[in-house]
Amino acid sequence: MHKGMQQMMTRLKKVDCVIEIRDARIPISGNNPKFAGLLRARPHLLILNKADLCDMSHKESVLEELHKDGIQEVLWTNCKEQYKKTELSVYNVMVIGIPNIGKSSFINAVRRTHVQKGSATAVGAKAGITRSVIEKIKVSANPKIYVYDTPGVLAPEVKNISVGMKLALCSCLQDHLVGEDIIVDYMLFWLNRHQKFQYVTEFELEEPTDDILFLLNHVAKKNNKYIKHRSLDSNQGRIVYRPDFTAAANIILQKFRAGDFGPVMLDAKINN
Template sequence: MYTGMKDMQRKLKSVDCILELHDARVPLSGRNPHFMSMLAAIKPHVLLLNKADLADPNAKDTVLQRLRNEGTQHALYIRCIEPSRNVDKIVPLVADLIRRSQRYNRQEEYDYNLMVIGIPNVGKSSLINALRKMHLGRGGQATRVGATAGVTMSVLERIKISADPSMYLLDTPGILSPATNDPQVALQLALCGCMLDHLVGPVLMADYLLFWLNQQHNYSYVDYLGLDEPCDDIRLVLYKTAINMKAVLRVRSYEGMC
């Protein structure tokens, strides 16, 4: 975390705006507080809540209001793979914020430089690729993406995402807060793919997910997994699910019986 943050700070003097990307399913949990104190405090800052299609639609207005109350004035729910979900609003918003900022040592520069930051696996590389495709018409991947955390390992060189205005973006490694001491937050981040499964444990993750579903009175898992009724015992749920899916292993006993 320390090395990655230092690399990002060294690039900060050439940056005009910070884009912080976070998972819309956990909009108020797991954000690294060092991003605001060490990176975004002196630069225009936009919070992008990605994977908006997976978030609770009834909570969005409440979340945005709470973020404004906490000092985040510019926040958008987006979906990187669907431009109509506010992705098309990012470049105009950022350009307006930069024009209204002092830009400090970059007042004479024509190009706009952005830095995208966030915890692991929230879609930073996917955002860059989506913006390039939208504003430059370029397909393919300018920066590598993956379904697991930790694909981007270092601060990359700037990547052009727009011609008018001329805008470049720096991809950065995902950095978790070193003080993720709340077990519930850690479990939520793991379920969203922001932490590697083995760091938490897949059974523990499944147990927490089952607890959360029951707490929300969401029993859709009963039909999906082929269960008879709601259950709060993860071992029983996993056992019955394995039987229904025929995901069983035949083991020879000491007596030679299967």
């Protein structure tokens, strides 16, 4: 990350404006204090992307929290759908943010509305897969606007376990580093705590559960995911099958991340 960071600081001198992007579901947890210096150096705009997956009923309290942090300009976006034109009239723009919150998608969405020719910037579904080279993309011909994408340069700050779990749940950390089953355990805890029970219907359960092993077992069986292994007991050597918990965890995570359990605001404070 060091080389990328240095490149970014040098580049910043030539930049007229900074766009910081965060995942709308973790507008506070997705922050990194190291960005603050960068943001203050130039006019900045905070974009909360993946608004399609976010529970917008918390909009006002989130804005209040961000204002306290000195952030004035906030824009919600959804880069999966046609991007709505904003009133940016700057020339060199730097887009910053932790991995996988939609920086490249945002740049491409802006670009699509203004220029058809030239190359887009790569969108990747896994955290931290893009190499640390700054790409310059022309997003508008007239007026000429260039945007610097900053792939994989800034790591999220894992302040505590709950922030770490929220980042993992939104795929800002690599799943295998945390453990798919542990991320699902946190997801289940969070959904229950916030009384979001859509998963009960999605998985055809009889009632909410806080038993992660029960859920993994249920989902593995329903999706016919089994692991073949040799039995070690009295049946020595016989091939047996057991439910594949990692496959089940991945199915559950994929559904959560697609918004199938409803929109969420992971940074919401609990009022009950």
